[in-house]
Amino acid sequence: MSSYDVKKDRRDLYAPKADEFALVDVPEMAFLMVDGHGDPNTAASYREAVEALYTASYAVRAVAKSRLERVHTVAPLEGLWFADDMTVFLTRDKGAWDWTMMIAQPDWITAAIVEEAMVAARRKQRPALDLVRFARYHEGRSVQILHRGSYDDEGPTLRRLHDEFLPAHGLEPTGPHHEIYLSDPRKTEPARLRTILRQPVDGA
Template sequence: MQTYDIKKERKDLYAPKRVDFEIVDVPEMWFLMIDGHGDPNTSVAYREAVEALYTASYAVRAAAKTRWGRVHTVAPLEGLWSAKDWTAFRARDKDAWDWTMMIAQPDWITHELCDKAISAAAQRRQLPALGLIRFERWAEGRSAQILHVGSYDDEGATLERLHAEFLPAHGLAPRGRHHEIYLSDARKTEPAKLKTILRQPVVEGGA
């Protein structure tokens, strides 16, 4: 039985190089998602959202294996980030951040299977954020991305280079929300060794 792993199947999107920014075309994909606001380091809602997303994703994985005999590796945690004032994000003013945490699902996962898997998980574990999960498609299209190695708090310089140098030099402007994909487990990895994909949807029209 072959296991589907999005990190291996879509290396262009989940295994970029660290050398420099690159342009990719991101198709529509299915995600389990939860919205929230505030500092991810201190927000109870953030912690509950992440716990619920992993619980639901493993429940969906088990349900898909039982029903269809199809096995997949649970994808990495991802986050869409924004703030009413964009400078608050680049300055790491975390209390001002809006976030959508999410985990990608294979194309064969259905709404019906997700609903049943999450309901079953809710009977086993009392997690308040399970009821906040939605299953929907997310499309980004053309985007710039790079692999960041290091602490999350050290991302500011890379983001500044993206917006002040790379995008203007290529005639591009940011569009939509900043996207991060967490390839490392922050609970088990030293901050200096954390691997995070930084992605920004773009549009023609930069200076």
């Protein structure tokens, strides 16, 4: 039984280069999501959201394997980040951040599978499981780049994106800042973290 891995199947979306911005067309995809607010380093709601997403995603994987005989690798954690004043991402005012944390699901995962999986997941008694929702998200045309290093060192790359690359190509940001976490921060030193930075755009 072969295993599906979105990172390998969609390398155009999950394996960008670290030294250059790239335009990509992101199709509509299914996700498990949790919405929240506050500093991801200190807010208990953030930690609980991430725990709930992984618990739910592994439960979905188990149900899909049992019911459909299809196996997939649980996708990496992703986050949509937004605020009334988007400059708080450049100044790193994390307490003002709103976020939607999410984990992509294969196309064959249905609402019925998720519903069955959530019954099993709730046995784990994760506080945020009732906040998990199954939804589709269409990002469309976007610019992305791979960031190597600490999350707090993303500022210069984001400034290059917004102050140089987008104006030079006649592009405007159209949606939340998107990050995809390819490394586990619990096991990886900050200098070796790999994070995809993505921005949906419109324009020329």
